[in-house]
Amino acid sequence: MAAEPAISAAGGTARALAATRRTLSLIWSSRRGRIGLSILVVFTLAALLSPVLAPEDPTRDFGSEILAPPSSDHLLGTDGNGADVLSGVLIGARVSMAVGFAAAIISGVIGAFVGVVSGYYGGWIDRTLTAIDDWFLVIPFLPFAIVVATALGRVADDWPGGRVTLLIIVIGMLSWAGTSRLVRSQVLSLKERQFVERAKALGASPGWIVRKHILPNVMPLVFANTVLIVSATILAESTLAFVGLGDPLRPSWGTMLEKANDSGAVATGAWWFFLPPGIGIVLVVLGFTLVGYAIEEIVNPRLRERRG
């Protein structure tokens, strides 16, 4: 007889790794997943390596000719301050993606928490949270974000990360409502499942049931949703930066677009100034959307049949 496989308590990490690998290969197996993932890998590497890759510091090196077209010195030309546009795009990728990610994580955490609590506990807790949720769903995002970001702009200058941190918080706080709705409905159906009742019969407390049985079963959904939300938060950051609420010391793609607009680049036909950040935004948003849909198809059994 073959040797019995050993049972160990430390199988968790290996299992998590295997699950991650399985998820990635599932994403890769769909065409849009493949395209999205490739785009994201390229841009993430560029963003992470931007301090090394960028030829100049776009917030400091203003020595060159203003609005010069692409040349061997400046592959993507220079901007209205005479700074290198390629460097700006690389550093901007870092800021845009960091804000997008961080804000989406905040929205995922709040959305999951509110959704689980209101779905599982029900009653007046549910009614209160649903009312708050409704409120966040219907307030027009842009005016509200502009008001908050403007009001707190000065204060945020002293924070670590400056106004970028403020943008992360504002965008994150304003984009969780859809996630919590989704999670709540999933929890409502999960809590009626027999394995939850069985856990109760085993003597588990509500907190235990939420941690061990509800959360693990809603996390894949939250994950898929959060990836989709990243594209929305990146767009939101670009919008707010474009209207002047970005951090001048930490320019994002939106900040670049704002500067291009202010310096009349569009009117003078200096396409090298506004096209690169614009294309960057479009591609990254597309990448997150494609990957998000690919993951959604994996975790949502109702969409699974559509996979081809």
Add this chain to the structure above:
Amino acid sequence: MADREHDVSTTATTPLFEVRDLQVHFPIRRSGGQVARALDGVDLEWRRGEVLGIVGESGCGKSTLGRALLGLQATTSGEILVDGEPLEDADLRAVRRRVQMVFQDPYQSLNPRQTVGAQVLEPLAIHGIGARGADRIARGVAVLEAAGLRPAARFWDRYPHELSGGQRQRVVIAAAMALQPEALICDEPVSALDVSVRAQVLHVLMTLKRERGLSLIFITHDLGLAWALCDRIAVMYLGRMVETGTAEQVIGDPRHPYTKALLSVVPSPFPRDRVRREILAGELPDASRIPTGCRFHPRCPAAFDRCRSDDPRTLAAVAGADGHRAACWLVDG
């Protein structure tokens, strides 16, 4: 083992569970305050070390009763006593440690994202039994193997969807047994399983019962199964007990027309001595519209005038048969 035997004899007078006039009503939405009476005055006694069968059609309230015993179902009125103490005063967590439950559908009662190992360790972690790590794992392995999943290491890292129905039900039983309960409530434990694995799972349950002196409740719609496994049987109809007694009494000499009808339709392997089948007319009435008088009278072949007006509320003792009772006006009290 000797200690346990001793326990049984000294406390034999107090039943493990006693249910008195239990009512569970469910409000019906948009009905203007109507209720469905899932349990409508149930009396029951579950003695220590006893295998008690609760038999009835789907919708008669037998699962609701099982869930109510563990406090999983809010009750409307009536009493549930555990060791003579009201359930609402008892520490539910402690009760649930002593009395475990096996659910009907093993496809639904396991968390799809937990491995077999995690499922059997969970009850130990909930109650803080044993030391985290090797000690608990050893206990988990032991209960899995006792439930017939041998070698346990082969199943430990598998997920429920990789197991057959019978194997899943064994995992459920193993997890319940991990707490070393004194009693087990089995709600249709094999009705979702293939006939070929039913016997194996029942064998596991009966072996555990014999070796550990468990008290068992079998909730089932299968009278044959109840007869094979149970010491005593309680027959339920529309939220109330209609006949109780030892398995021999209820199956061998049924007194309530409902029990008789149920028995007559049990398929017999000997078609020649087939008794006259008593096919019940109509369907189980709605629990929100329980008939007046005897609740069984609209379907009863032996109903007479009194049945339409008077409710046989208390079960009448069958003369000359100790403990055999039936809620029927035809049984002389």
